[in-house]
Amino acid sequence: MTKVSLSRLQAKLGYSFTELALLRQALIHRSYAATHYERLEFLGDGVLNFVIAHCLYQRFSDIKEGELSRVRAHLVKQDALESIARRLKISDYLYLGEGELRSGGLERPSILADVVEAIFGAIFLDAGFDAVQKVIVSLYQPLFDDLDPNKAGKDPKTQLQERLQAIKIAVPKYDIIDTSGAAHEQVFTVSCVIEALAVRTEGAGSTRRLAEQNAAHTAMLLLDAQPAKKSAKQLK
Amino acid sequence: MTKVSLSRLQAKLGYSFTELALLRQALIHRSYAATHYERLEFLGDGVLNFVIAHCLYQRFSDIKEGELSRVRAHLVKQDALESIARRLKISDYLYLGEGELRSGGLERPSILADVVEAIFGAIFLDAGFDAVQKVIVSLYQPLFDDLDPNKAGKDPKTQLQERLQAIKIAVPKYDIIDTSGAAHEQVFTVSCVIEALAVRTEGAGSTRRLAEQNAAHTAMLLLDAQPAKKSAKQLK
The missing domain is CATH 3.30.160.20 (Double Stranded RNA Binding Domain)
Incomplete structure (x- = not known):
């Protein structure tokens, strides 16, 4: 399992893994192998939700709980994660089974978004909360720059x-x-x-x-x- | 704002606040004052979900993402938080407005559950992730002891x-x-x-x-x- 070297991806993440196997697992779709990214995604989804909650809590001291929830939902939804995945060029590193590859899995928004969460889970396991918080905050910077808390997540x-x-x-x-x-x-x-x-x-x-x-x-x-x-x- | 001393509550939590004002805010319902627990609850809900996700990830190495989500939902729902609130005797420390007091707010499950989350948010702000993780894991011990991951959260x-x-x-x-x-x-x-x-x-x-x-x-x-x-x- 060599594929494109993972050093470029780690550079883009601004984080170097101690245990590179964790990053590899975060890139494996269930169509490719029995040990895949889904459990890491579960963990990463949790840490992402919390880190974004904390950022919003700090940034917007005057908005209410209900609005914080709406803005958070906007920031952790598939669109937002997909945009991060495309910046990281996740599809260059993905491991998919034959069927998924043929049906366009490398570009499927749900897979790209899930892998970003799985990578967050992997970083947490590799180095703990502060390390993954730093990576998330840095990857989310462009999304925060564009954020209008009065509009975000409103239909x-x-x-x-x-x-x-x-x-x-x-x-x-x-x-x-x-x-x-x-x-x-x-x-x-x-x-x-x-x-x-x-x-x-x-x-x-x-x-x-x-x-x-x-x-x-x-x-x-x-x-x-x-x-x-x-x-x-x-x-x- | 004296009421029952907060030292007993801190002893039950196994945590002493540096900034006691954070704990006080976690105990104030919106019917009592303009600065109340709801924003802390937003933060606490996030950290709770993640800490429980991590506990389940470690504890059950062989169960799938979907099942992990179901078990987590079972552990963070109102019932579970209410049982923790009752162990902590939260209603001895709550600040409610007159109307809420008269209508039984001190015993209302939703308020009790929300306050527990707000306390988790307050601990995170006071001392960071490791501190709140320790408190959550210890308060959840009895719930983990009773946990059957094949049944929890299934109707x-x-x-x-x-x-x-x-x-x-x-x-x-x-x-x-x-x-x-x-x-x-x-x-x-x-x-x-x-x-x-x-x-x-x-x-x-x-x-x-x-x-x-x-x-x-x-x-x-x-x-x-x-x-x-x-x-x-x-x-x-």
């Missing part, structure tokens, strides 16, 4: 509604304007209308809720594009 | 089914035998029949699922009471 409908409330404008109105497709593959199309701003957008999705979220997301992009202007802009 | 229906599969007996049959009460206060009564063992029990609950779980639970108690005997025992 587009909630964000849009809060944004309109802040400028004392009535909530948007959502209506189904089309449904198509067979029973279990339906596509809903929904409109989102903000009357006071003469804004109208549309969104599609496999559920009514998803379609509404997409319409709300587009409405926000539109508002971003005309920040100072409260006057008429009509889509479609 | 009664699942436990009963696995138990019957192990002795190659067909799964139990559940039937609704009565529903009563108005629309939103219905009570379902369900029977659980294990034909091969001539066992029949009943269970009631506000949903069909709950009623089935109760019937399964009673069936297991019955099987425990007649462990060696596979012959007829008929309830009702």
